[in-house]
Amino acid sequence: MKNFDRLTPKQIVNELDKFIVGQNEAKKAVAIAIRNRIRRQKLPDEWKKEITPKNILMIGPTGVGKTEIARRLAQLSGSPFLKVEATRFTEVGYVGKNVDSMIRELVEIAVNMVKQKKMKEVEEKAKRNVEERILDAILPSAKKPQIPFANIFGMQLEKTQTVEENVDFRGKREELRKKLRNGELDNNEIEIEIETGNSPIGFIGLPEMEDIGMDLSNVLGNIFPKQKKRRKMKISDAKKVLLPIEEEKLIDMDETVQEALELAQNRGIVFIDEMDKIAVKTSGGGQDISRQGVQRDLLPIVEGTTITTKYGPVKTDFILFIAAGAFHVSKPSDLIPELQGRFPIRVELEPLTENDFVRILIEPENALTKQYQALLYTEGVHLEFTEDGVREIAKVSYKLNQKLENIGARRLYTVLEKILEDVLFEAPDIEERIVVDKEFVSKKLKDIIEDEDLTSYIL
Numbered sequence: 001m002k003n004f005d006r007l008t009p010k011q012i013v014n015e016l017d018k019f020i021v022g023q024n025e026a027k028k029a030v031a032i033a034i035r036n037r038i039r040r041q042k043l044p045d046e047w048k049k050e051i052t053p054k055n056i057l058m059i060g061p062t063g064v065g066k067t068e069i070a071r072r073l074a075q076l077s078g079s080p081f082l083k084v085e086a087t088r089f090t091e092v093g094y095v096g097k098n099v100d101s102m103i104r105e106l107v108e109i110a111v112n113m114v115k116q117k118k119m120k121e122v123e124e125k126a127k128r129n130v131e132e133r134i135l136d137a138i139l140p141s142a143k144k145p146q147i148p149f150a151n152i153f154g155m156q157l158e159k160t161q162t163v164e165e166n167v168d169f170r171g172k173r174e175e176l177r178k179k180l181r182n183g184e185l186d187n188n189e190i191e192i193e194i195e196t197g198n199s200p201i202g203f204i205g206l207p208e209m210e211d212i213g214m215d216l217s218n219v220l221g222n223i224f225p226k227q228k229k230r231r232k233m234k235i236s237d238a239k240k241v242l243l244p245i246e247e248e249k250l251i252d253m254d255e256t257v258q259e260a261l262e263l264a265q266n267r268g269i270v271f272i273d274e275m276d277k278i279a280v281k282t283s284g285g286g287q288d289i290s291r292q293g294v295q296r297d298l299l300p301i302v303e304g305t306t307i308t309t310k311y312g313p314v315k316t317d318f319i320l321f322i323a324a325g326a327f328h329v330s331k332p333s334d335l336i337p338e339l340q341g342r343f344p345i346r347v348e349l350e351p352l353t354e355n356d357f358v359r360i361l362i363e364p365e366n367a368l369t370k371q372y373q374a375l376l377y378t379e380g381v382h383l384e385f386t387e388d389g390v391r392e393i394a395k396v397s398y399k400l401n402q403k404l405e406n407i408g409a410r411r412l413y414t415v416l417e418k419i420l421e422d423v424l425f426e427a428p429d430i431e432e433r434i435v436v437d438k439e440f441v442s443k444k445l446k447d448i449i450e451d452e453d454l455t456s457y458i459l
């Protein structure tokens with residue numbers, strides 16, 4: 001993601017604007033933080049040590065875009081992204097569960113990202129290999145006289161004939177290849193051998209082992225040969241099943257892991273939600289001690305330490321941590337002082353207004369109205385939203401948030417789903433053009449809105 005490194009904070013905000021309405025302070029803060037990380041990475045070592053990472057604390061009610069900003073930033077910068085709830089580490093059964101596990105999860109995500117990228121790079125070559133495997137299955141080998149599917153291309157072999165003598169084997173194979181490529185053989189069944197992994201024993205991957213960064217399947221996996229299974233399937237399915245298998249064979253796993261470790265270390269973003277729930281004023285009962293314990297465990301990770309993972313050691317110095325919470329009851333100052341110091345960038349996110357809802361419904365590149373339009377257009381249905389229709393959806397959603405519980409923009413999801421329920425059910429057997437105007441919205445919601453119990457249940 002070299003291009004991203006060249007984006008100025010202003011340009012990063014412009015990019016985020018394409019997906020998130022308002023919340024300018026938060027966008028600005030994450031843009032500065034991520035740019036600072038790039039700046040810090042360029043410093044000489046002695047300076048690197050002096051400048052501590054500046055992590056962010058987002059303060060704001062639920063559903064106003066906190067996670068969305070962080071997630072979009074990660075996408076934009078090609079960063080592995082993990083969202084965890086701080087309370088996860090205080091739950092019964094989780095007590096003592098290593099907070100380090102979030103770094104392991106981040107690495108796992110990075111490994112998958114790099115693997116997917118590399119698999120994409122070798123896709124064309126893998127497709128050729130899949131083709132060869134399927135052709136081998138259809139037309140086994142030149143030495144074997146048995147030719148299943150021989151009738152596909154009109155071969156008539158006498159039992160006594162050998163392939164070498166009677167068939168221009170290569171020619172036929174190429175003829176079959178053509179048919180395979182243009183999908184003519186897709187519905188034919190073949191039997192193929194599929195690699196199903198290499199651990200014949202079920203105990204591999206005990207959670208306790210994972211906690212200390214070990215994975216027995218890595219240690220023992222290579223001792224056992226890969227298991228194979230013969231399966232019958234349509235050629236169209238075989239293409240799909242074999243592709244990732246062939247892609248994996250073509251990529252260098254050591255290289256993938258190295259790249260992933262670097263990606264996690266230098267670009268990782270960890271979003272810690274519900275931070276307010278582990279902030280406590282005074283140390284009271286066991287629960288409070290457990291909450292403060294989690295804060296203490298978090299401290300070295302956000303300060304910069306080295307965590308052991310099954311892929312190797314990972315430094316957390318350059319990982320960007322974004323903590324978030326509503327802080328209705330507790331305050332950021334209820335966090336232990338050291339942790340407060342590690343999240344010096346504070347941003348408050350505004351509650352969303354009715355006007356914001358209107359914009360959220362139509363402006364983002366992936367706006368909800370656009371999503372439904374795209375979905376229905378696949379079946380030839382043109383969905384149109386009029387201005388007063390969108391305004392009405394925003395208005396109802398806003399009112400419901402006041403009346404029931406304020407769940408922010410998430411309310412738009414439930415309301416819109418309800419309004420479009422019939423259309424989604426009836427399509428494609430409906431009119432080609434559906435207009436969602438004020439009247440349409442009111443009609444669809446009338447019964448539900450009049451019954452308060454039903455409202456809180458459905459919307």
Ligand SMILES: Nc1ncnc2c1ncn2[C@@H]1O[C@H](COP(=O)(O)OP(=O)(O)OP(=O)(O)O)[C@@H](O)[C@H]1O
Nearest residue numbers: 019020021061062063064065066067068360409410
């Ligand atoms: N300002 C906004 N602009 C565009 N979409 C938004 C905005 N705020 C929220 N949304 C949409 O609402 C949904 C919920 O938002 P998000 O996940 O960011 O909530 P949150 O603030 O992180 O709350 P929580 O802490 O409860 O997870 C997302 O799908 C997001 O797309």
